[in-house]
Amino acid sequence: MEIIIKPVAYVRNSRKNIEDDNWGSIISEIELIDELDESSFQGVGDFSHLEIIFYFDHVTDDKIQYGARHPRNNKKLPKVGIFAQRGKNRPNKLGLTTAELIQHDGRKIIVKGLDAIDGTPIVDIKPVMKEFLPRKEIKQAKWSSELMKDYWR
Template sequence: MSPIVMRPIGVVRSTRAAPTDDGWGAEAARIELDTARFGPDALLGLDAFSHAEVVFLFDRVDEAGVATGARHPRGNAAWPRVGIFAQRGKDRPNRIGLTICRVLRIEGTVLHVAGLDAIDGTPVLDLKPWMAGFAPRGAVREPGWADELMRGYW
């Protein structure tokens, strides 16, 4: 397959400098758009939504450490080995992160959010409004280890 080249639309600014696993719920951050490409109109109307999906790059994950097979999530042997595509770890093949954040406000080309699990300086690849119509349809299921993993995350 041919490589895909992406250009960040902006950058995360937050007080969090290290990629720790938990406590992201109270984290306030801002996404500063690349003003050479985007003006305030790019964010027009996004503040009418309570949440936005933020697509970003785990740019500080060493590509040599990327996982491609199965492992225990967070290295916890009490949880089952599952494939990299059955977990949301940062050292994934394309190092892409995706988080649904609470929209706080917009100031010009800056989007203020809460609950973004990306550290200061993280490149942002895309933003999308979260719409209930795109939420899962029907019953949702997940294994017990996933519920346990998320207990302190937010």
């Protein structure tokens, strides 16, 4: 089976290089591709947060990881499978971030806290609805909290 996914928009922001931390203050503009009408964003302003699904286009195929590894290649952290971490070197190179919607203006939206670099292709955008959030307390590995301490700083 072949799956073809085309970008619906692109990211514009000040982050030109791939970095692991300090994404919390990043403001990004997401602009629809020419083929999509601005009505695609109609009603988006009624939501405070959006789930942004994007493609890690700077990850080369030789960097893809399919098995277990140390997150960020840090040997102090346990070796865990690629599906037990959120690293960019994923089999399908897809990223997902919940970002705060700051503004909607025609064909563009402005979001805060999107951890995607300038030029990143966006493959989908969904509103965050509380009914889709976990209904029970979230559990996570201890190492992940340590790893993320500066991520949104």
